[in-house]
Amino acid sequence: MLVLYLLKKVPDQHPFRLSRLLFLIDTECRRRHGKPCTDFDYVITPYGFYIEGFPPLLMSIDGIEKIETKDEEGNPVRGFFRLVKDRNVELPDDILSVADYVIDKYANLDDQELNSAVVNLPEYQEHLSRDGG
DSSP, X not given: OHHHHHHHHSOSBOHHHHHHHHHHHHXXXXXXXXXXXXXXXXXXXXXXXXXXXXXXXXXXXXXXXXEXXXXXTSOEEEEEEEEOSOOOOOOOHHHHHHHHHHHHHHTTSOHHHHHHHHHTSHHHHHHHHHTTO
16 A cells, blocks of 8 residues: 555655645656546645545554654644554555655655645646636
8 A cells, every 4th residue: 555655665754744745646646647546535725635534544554553742741742653563565666656756756845845846736726626626
């Protein structure tokens, strides 16, 4: 599964970041191969998007664990998902090349830059127009 591969290559990610990388991978797959490589349903707004039910999906994947860091009072400060079990991830070569391209190009951006990279894509704007946003 693509999410496992992402967490192997780019550890400890918040669902916000994972969803952006997945959108970018789907967009690049559509450009190269005429169709996305996932079946995620992206809920599009002018300033960002989300994947319905994404955190519960992440928690349901064997080998992925939700990690929360807390402040001195025990209040959650930051949450992210971590690959805690080494899983063999085999992706088709065409998807692997797209995933590696997206990781190399976007994984080091901060959250704002990553979101901007997505919402400024022509394909994002097409989704937005089509979905009535």
